[in-house]
Amino acid sequence: MKTYHAEVARDGRFWLIRVREIDRSTQALRYKDVVTMANELIEIMDGVGNDEYDLHLEVHLPSSVKDHQARAEVLREEAQRKQAEAAAEHRAAVQELLALGVSQREAGEVLGMSFQRVSQFSSLRRKTARIV
Structure with a gap:
């Protein structure tokens, strides 16, 4: 079964979705629509059904968001130890x-x-x- 990789990043008001294997992009207004839009792009461009491939999302977040997430994880682990x-x-x-x-x-x-x-x-x- 073929695997498609979709790189997802915020671009203004939209989520930009780039599928590497077909070298095409699409966008979604809401994050919950990213998978649907990526699937539709793959199915239209490669002519495959959704049961014929796997989709792997790779979400790229700004470094400041990643920093906040990393700090939150450290604090969560510290809180568990303190508890x-x-x-x-x-x-x-x-x-x-x-x-x-x-x-x-x-x-x-x-x-x-x-x-x-x-x-x-x-x-x-x-x-x-x-x-x-």
Whole structure:
């Protein structure tokens, strides 16, 4: 099965679509129409049906947009690490209170957590204790 590669870039108000294998271009007003327009161009110019080929899109974005995306990914990963650290600290607080003989309900009230969340943290402690 043949594969066509469509390079897509914003050009003013339109998305410019260039299909390398047929050396032709088209455009779409909305991004959601890019695949349809590329398919129509391929089918008209090469006389093939849409089940006779694969289409691979390569979207070219301005470097400033790529920079924002890269920074957002770094921040997302950092947020995930921080969230995991916060959960570990919550878990440690729950486990210390329970070790002092405080009930799960009281621990939840004192720490501003639901009973169910405290119960999850205490069951994690028991599972960890069995594994070790």
